[in-house]
Amino acid sequence: MARxxxxxxxxxxxxxxGQLFADEGLNAPTVRIAKAAGVAEGxxxxxxxxxxxxxxxxxxxxxxxLRAAVVLPPDTADLRECLWxxxxxxxxxxxxxxxxxxxxxxxALSGRITEAAQAQALDAFGDVADVLRQAMGLGALxxxxxxxxxxxxxxxxxxTVDFIRNSPADGDxxxxxxxSAFWNAISHG
Numbered sequence: 001m002a003r004x005x006x007x008x009x010x011x012x013x014x015x016x017x018g019q020l021f022a023d024e025g026l027n028a029p030t031v032r033i034a035k036a037a038g039v040a041e042g043x044x045x046x047x048x049x050x051x052x053x054x055x056x057x058x059x060x061x062x063x064x065x066l067r068a069a070v071v072l073p074p075d076t077a078d079l080r081e082c083l084w085x086x087x088x089x090x091x092x093x094x095x096x097x098x099x100x101x102x103x104x105x106x107x108a109l110s111g112r113i114t115e116a117a118q119a120q121a122l123d124a125f126g127d128v129a130d131v132l133r134q135a136m137g138l139g140a141l142x143x144x145x146x147x148x149x150x151x152x153x154x155x156x157x158x159x160t161v162d163f164i165r166n167s168p169a170d171g172d173x174x175x176x177x178x179x180s181a182f183w184n185a186i187s188h189g
Contacts, residue, residue, distance in 0.1 A: 010047045013037045014058050022103045026055060026110055056117040059107040062100050063121040069093035072127055079138075080183060082131045087157060087179045094161035095171065101161060125150075138187040149186055156182045 016037035020028040030051055034041040048054040070089040072082050094101040107113060122129075129146045136142050136149050160178030164171040 005047060009037075009039065009043065013039060013044055013047055013054070014061055017054055017058055018062070018100070018103055021055075021058070021106070022099045026106070026112065030054075052112055052114075055107065055110070055112050056114055059104070059113050060117055060121060062104045062107070063124060065097070065100065066090065066093050066104065067124045070125070070128060072131065079131065079134055080187075083135055083183065084179055086128050086131065087153070087182065088175060090154075090157045091160050091164065091175050091178070094158065095164050095168075098165060101158075105158065122147075132186070135183075135186050139185075140188065141186050152185065153182055156185075 013033065017028075017033045020033055020036055024032075030044050031041050033054075034044055037044075044054065048057060069092060070086050073085050077085075129150060132149050132153065133146050136144065136146070141149055141152075156178055160174055163178075164174050167174070
């Protein structure tokens with residue numbers, strides 16, 4: 001009888017993979033991931049059918065962490081305030097978790113994330129996409145897809161994160177100014 005899989009062991013493998021991928025890139029061998037996790041290499045494949053599945057699960061794990069940081073206020077809040085809260089959560093997570101933020105970018109650009117994993121991650125941000133759609137209706141980008149506007153938001157937020165990391169003393173001002181630039185881009189026509 002096979003031993004039941006441990007969620008803790010799965011998490012240890014994901015954490016070790018994340019550290020190695022951040023340090024060495026996605027070509028880090030599974031034998032090194034297993035060693036860093038303190039498990040046999042075969043254990044990785046007990047939890048993940050392939051290295052690509054491990055990469056996709058790590059992507060979803062990081063997206064989940066980011067999603068937990070992006071909290072929208074109640075429906076009664078004003079549209080700008082809703083997007084500000086989403087922006088602030090995204091930027092705050094990126095500043096507080098620089099390795100994870102950088103790794104999430106590497107994973108997203110790797111070409112190894114499946115359409116299913118991308119769709120699952122996107123679904124988790126459905127409420128943010130709804131707010132973006134409403135804001136888009138106010139300005140020049142109303143003809144664009146929410147995906148395009150979401151990518152603009154991510155790109156501008158990522159730039160804001162980088163600048164705050166380089167000059168933390170100006171973090172609050174940089175975060176607010178980055179949001180103002182984004183808000184102006186989507187809400188003015």
